[in-house]
Amino acid sequence: MAVISRGFTxxxxxxxxxxxxxxxxxxxxxxxxxxxxxxxxxxxWQFSIRTDDATLHTWNWDEIHAxxxxxxxxxxxxxxxxxxxxxxxxxxxxxxxxxxxxTTDGFVMAHSYxxxxxxxxxDDLLGGKAWIAFEFDGEPLDPEHGGPARLLxxxxxxxxxxxxxxxxxxxxxxxxxxxxxxxxxxxxxxWLEQRYW
Amino acid sequence: xxxxxxxxxxxxxxxxxxxxHAGVVVSTKTESPTGRSIVLDVPGWGGNIAGQHxxxxxxxxxxxxxxxxxxxxxxxxxxxxxxxVDRLPTGEVSPYLVDELRPGDQLELRxxxxxxFVWTPSLPGAVQLIGGGSGIVPLMAMIRSHxxxxxxxxxxxxxxxxxxxxxxxxxxxxxxxxxxxxxWLYTRVAPEGWGRPPGRITVDDxxxxxxxxxxxxxxxxxxxxxxxxxxxxxxxxxxxxxxxVKTERFGGA
Numbered sequence: 001m002a003v004i005s006r007g008f009t010x011x012x013x014x015x016x017x018x019x020x021x022x023x024x025x026x027x028x029x030x031x032x033x034x035x036x037x038x039x040x041x042x043x044x045w046q047f048s049i050r051t052d053d054a055t056l057h058t059w060n061w062d063e064i065h066a067x068x069x070x071x072x073x074x075x076x077x078x079x080x081x082x083x084x085x086x087x088x089x090x091x092x093x094x095x096x097x098x099x100x101x102x103t104t105d106g107f108v109m110a111h112s113y114x115x116x117x118x119x120x121x122x123d124d125l126l127g128g129k130a131w132i133a134f135e136f137d138g139e140p141l142d143p144e145h146g147g148p149a150r151l152l153x154x155x156x157x158x159x160x161x162x163x164x165x166x167x168x169x170x171x172x173x174x175x176x177x178x179x180x181x182x183x184x185x186x187x188x189x190x191w192l193e194q195r196y197w
Numbered sequence: 198x199x200x201x202x203x204x205x206x207x208x209x210x211x212x213x214x215x216x217x218h219a220g221v222v223v224s225t226k227t228e229s230p231t232g233r234s235i236v237l238d239v240p241g242w243g244g245n246i247a248g249q250h251x252x253x254x255x256x257x258x259x260x261x262x263x264x265x266x267x268x269x270x271x272x273x274x275x276x277x278x279x280x281x282v283d284r285l286p287t288g289e290v291s292p293y294l295v296d297e298l299r300p301g302d303q304l305e306l307r308x309x310x311x312x313x314f315v316w317t318p319s320l321p322g323a324v325q326l327i328g329g330g331s332g333i334v335p336l337m338a339m340i341r342s343h344x345x346x347x348x349x350x351x352x353x354x355x356x357x358x359x360x361x362x363x364x365x366x367x368x369x370x371x372x373x374x375x376x377x378x379x380x381w382l383y384t385r386v387a388p389e390g391w392g393r394p395p396g397r398i399t400v401d402d403x404x405x406x407x408x409x410x411x412x413x414x415x416x417x418x419x420x421x422x423x424x425x426x427x428x429x430x431x432x433x434x435x436x437x438x439x440x441x442v443k444t445e446r447f448g449g450a
Contacts, residue, residue, distance in 0.1 A: 003219045005255040005304045007297045010263050011289045022264050024289065031422045031446050034313055036429035036439045080266060114439060144426055182312040196214045196310065 018075060020190035023083040029145065030082055034178065037143045038114040038164050045148055047132060048167045051103045059097070061148070064132065067092045072131055074154040076161075077190040089152055091133030094125040105170035109177060110151050113164040118177035119186065120153060120160055122170070129155055132165060157188040157195070217254060217305040218242055220278070224300055228365040232331055233295050234270060234281040237306065244274040245309035247316045247338035248417070251278065254305040255290060265290045268334040268419075268445075269309065270366075272342040278306060281365055283331035314417065314445045318346035322415060325408045326354040327428050329398075329420025333365050335445065336419060344374055352377045353414075355406055357398050357424065360386035380406040398424070400431045410436035419445040 019025060048058040059067075072089040108125060110118050124130065133152040134141055141147035146163030153160045159179050180186055185194040220239035227233050245251075250268045271279035284295040298304075316324060316339040324343070326336040333356055343352050358364045360383060370379050382402060387395045393402075408414040416437060418428050425446045432442050 002260070003217075003256055003303045003305050004258055005293075005298075006302050008255045008257050008263075008293050010255070010257045010261045013261060024263070031426070033444055033446065035444055036433045036442050037426060038439070039430075081264065144422070179313075183310055 019083055020077055021193050023077055023081055026082040031144050040113050040148055042148050050169045052105050052170050064092055067096050076154050076158050079157040079195050088137055089133040090135035091131035094130040103170045105172045107171040107174045109169045109171055110162040111167045112162045113166045116178050118160050118162050119175055157190050160188050217307050220304055220306050222300050222302045229363045232283040237278045239276050239278050239306050242276045245269055247272045247342035248314045248335045249309035249311045251306050251308035263290050270334045270337045272338050281334045314443050318348040323351045323408050323412050325414040325416045327418045329357045329424035332420030337366050353408055354379045357382040359384050361388050403431050416442045422446045
């Protein structure tokens with residue numbers, strides 16, 4: 001038996017094929033963070049990938065900017081139900097960063113300055129699907145949106161796009177990150193509405 | 198390695214998704230010119246702890262549905278759930294909840310959700326709550342949980358509102374409660390004779406009225422993004438451990 005909310009009409013019946021189920025469009029750029037915004041000087045900033053043999057591959061701010069930089073135009077979808085169409089970013093593809101890396105591990109834990117973590121299968125970071133992004137809308141990325149640099153994995157809910165990215169750690173098996181331990185889905189496909197446990 | 202992942206907090210929080218539960222509006226109460234609280238009876242809900250939220254689903258007569266998440270103002274082991282909602286002028290769901298909904302109306306709820314921005318009476322130590330506008334809602338649940346449980350953890354609340362009329366839960370917060378200290382901050386209009394001129398929360402407000410960093414309080418900050426951003430940054434500047442400062446934000450920057 002359907003539960004009808006008397007007097008509720010809702011707004012749009014427009015068919016929006018690019019909007020995943022249960023999402024609504026916003027023109028704002030809302031912020032979701034679990035704690036204070038860390039203050040990170042680009043002079044001290046480092047990004048590294050740690051592989052299964054404990055090898056560290058590290059880039060500083062100048063080194064990552066010396067790599068090929070891509071323009072990314074993409075829709076983003078937050079688990080708190082807002083989606084934003086046509087956002088524009090600049091950053092370095094994870095394909096570029098993983099080019100010289102050999103690993104047998106299939107999963108990645110992203111670690112952020114400030115302690116945030118999130119888990120992602122390696123396949124979801126490769127093949128033109130993920131970037132280390134440091135510009136938004138033609139400007140350096142704001143700290144509250146993850147600056148100086150964040151992971152950008154726009155085909156998954158946006159909590160997977162870890163703000164203030166510091167490192168990627170290879171893992172042989174999938175382990176839950178921060179929100180994944182606190183109620184959110186291990187994978188987070190917005191088209192399948194994989195929001196929660 | 199991440200101290201953000203406090204397992205004891207997670208284990209204390211029953212996070213359930215499950216099915217949608219049909220709920221009936223028991224009562225509504227105007228809290229401010231733009232906000233109201235809503236008490237629902239939701240058979241099968243099964244309770245929630247302080248700080249959690251719920252997904253709320255509305256279905257129109259033609260089957261169209263809209264879902265939003267709302268913080269829960271109440272704590273219970275049963276089927277009563279109190280929400281408090283502020284009307285967003287361009288919103289699709291909040292104007293309906295604030296202006297249209299009345300006792301007897303039906304909607305659906307799913308949850309409770311969230312295992313991070315939560316407090317339970319089993320947690321020891323001082324608690325500093327800092328709310329802006331309708332960001333008071335999950336903090337109110339923590340205050341109610343504190344009171345109902347008889348917890349001896351010292352609680353302080355800093356509540357920033359535009360004007361006296363904009364305060365949610367005014368009479369409840371004005372009722373003296375053992376173990377709870379409430380400080381009001383007004384950003385636009387203060388009551389007559391109020392010592393502090395209206396203005397946004399400052400480092401001095403936090404230094405003067407919040408638990409000192411040396412006490413290592415657990416800090417919960419909830420409000421609009423700009424409010425939370427400035428408060429959390431100021432707390433870190435005052436020496437609070439960033440891992441003890443939990444935030445929840447809403448709205449655009």
